[in-house]
Amino acid sequence: MASLWRAATGLTENQNDYDGVEFWSNPERTGWLMKQGEYIKTWRRRWFVLKQGKLFWFKESTINRVSKPRGVIPVATCLTVKGAEDVLHKPYAFELSTRADTMYFIADSDKEKEDWINSIGRSIVQHSRSVTDSEIVDYDNAKR
Numbered sequence: 001m002a003s004l005w006r007a008a009t010g011l012t013e014n015q016n017d018y019d020g021v022e023f024w025s026n027p028e029r030t031g032w033l034m035k036q037g038e039y040i041k042t043w044r045r046r047w048f049v050l051k052q053g054k055l056f057w058f059k060e061s062t063i064n065r066v067s068k069p070r071g072v073i074p075v076a077t078c079l080t081v082k083g084a085e086d087v088l089h090k091p092y093a094f095e096l097s098t099r100a101d102t103m104y105f106i107a108d109s110d111k112e113k114e115d116w117i118n119s120i121g122r123s124i125v126q127h128s129r130s131v132t133d134s135e136i137v138d139y140d141n142a143k144r
Contacts, residue, residue, distance in 0.1 A: 018054065018072060024063045027051040029119040032061070034106035043106065046070065050119055053127030055096075073103070076127040081120040083113065096120065 029050040034043045035057065047061040049069075053076055056069040077098050084095040084104055092107040094117055107113035 018056070018069070019052075021052045021054055021056075022065070023049045023051050023054070023056050023069065024065050024067060028123065029116065030061075030063075031112060031116070032108060033057075033116065036104060048116075050075075050123060053123055055120065055123075074127075075120060075123045078120070078124050081117050081124065083117065 027049045029048075031048060032045055033048050034045055036043055046057040046059065047063070049056045049058070049063060053074060055073040055075055057071050058067060058069055073096070075096075078096050079099060080095075080097045082095060084093040085091060087093070087095065088104055088106070090106055092110055092113040094105055094107070094113050096103045096105070105116070107116055
């Protein structure tokens with residue numbers, strides 16, 4: 001799990017450059033979620049912003065162009081987002097998974113949990129890299 005956190009918290013070298021995403025303007029979804037710290041596994045309440053295939057989090061809900069995200073997850077690297085009450089034994093829990101790691105979150109209500117799962121799921125589909133025709137290899141007709 002540490003590598004996902006490192007990727008999430010160290011995504012860009014220039015902390016003012018988030019691939020041009022203006023996270024403070026017209027986000028797809030915002031709200032409070034609980035998340036675990038990377039090293040100290042306490043649950044902390046953070047303000048999350050989903051925009052243009054990136055899930056940002058902040059300590060406070062007042063966000064503007066000079067705000068500094070505490071971390072960012074490129075959702076295109078994620079494979080699944082689904083409920084996780086049975087894993088964490090906590091209501092309104094959900095998980096976001098890559099090939100290597102899983103991050104857990106807790107929403108304030110079942111509706112909030114479902115709304116986040118749906119929004120993140122749509123973003124994963126929209127921002128995932130799809131295979132283009134030029135990348136498809138026809139092994140039957142390939143030159144030998």
